[in-house]
Amino acid sequence: MAAMNHEHFRFVSSDSDARKGVCERSAIAHRVNQFFVAVFFSVFVLSTPCQAQNFQLQLSQFDSWIFDGSLGTRSRDEAEVMLEKITVARVDKLSEVVGLNERQAEKLRWAGRTEVEAFMRRVDAARRKFLEMDWSGRQQDVQEAFQMATPLRNEMRADRFGEDSLFGKTLSNILGGQQLDQWLEIKRVRHEAERDVLVKGHVARAATNAAMTARQREQYLQFVRRTVAKIQLHHQYGSSQVSYAVHRASKDADLSFLDDRQRKRLVDDPNVQEIGAFLRQQGLLDE
Secondary structure, three states: OHHHHHHHHHHHHHHHHHOHHHHOOOOHHHHHHHHHHHHHHHHHHHOOHHHHHHOOOOHHHHHHHHHOOHHHOOOHHHHHHHHHHHHHHHHHHHHHHHOOOHHHHHHHHHHHHHHHHHHHHHHHHHHHHHHOOOOOOOHHHHHHHHHHHHHHHHHHHOOOOOOOOHHHHHHHHHOOHHHHHHHHHHHHHHHHHHHHHHHHHHHHHHHHHHOOOHHHHHHHHHHHHHHHOOOOOOOOOHHHHHHHHHHHHHOOOOOOOOOHHHHHHHHOOOOHHHHHHHHHHOOOOOO
16 A cells, blocks of 8 residues: 555656745745846846837747746747646546546546636736736836736646645545545645655755764754644745744754754854745744
8 A cells, every 4th residue: 555655646746846946935036036127127128228218028028937938838828738738647647546437537627627727817818918018118117027927927836736726626525435535645645755855855955054964964854854743834835834944943952963063054044034924924834
């Protein structure tokens, strides 16, 4: 059974794991976005001052901000086709691992199509608004367009099969008996594995930053696991949750296996306040 669950976990989490690095969001990303817009404006607008007043972004540039190569796509039509293929593949694999009947499979395909269609309607509405913009060659125009694209880019990268999605809710409603037991076990294995990936990722970065020995790293790993054991990690912001929780716990924890310099490297994180503010805004802090 354990081997089968491991295989199931690889199926359930493969697409979210592949995008784990880009799904992660924090307040710092806002400043990065602003910097990107400023650089784009300086390079492509101010570098040609005689044309700046007539400067206008192309729709292809706007699309690239939304899709950004996610899932190997850079255009609206490519994204729609890919999202539909991913939905079909997900249903096919679910049918294989929990034994869906055709009626159940069709309900899931409907839920997946409905979510894809809703997302593409939001994309089309943003593209129409972009085309209607009155361009005057100002940085504010670029900023406005980029801010329109950002939530759609985040949505494109998000887990559209999560428990809160229409697909996830439909799946929970149609499963019963042994199917439901299998699915709950798959989710348990997946969540534990995802938590372990986040914990080990944090430990790897901290160990490098503080120049830990192999023994120190193992002790620190156990400390981090204890610290986040009862935290419900968000699929998109889990890495920030781990970093913030460990930083807070490190101030009062017994980390005597580290020297003073190492402890200081772990505690002195200039971004922790911004990360905390962002997680609080998302309702992910129990304070």
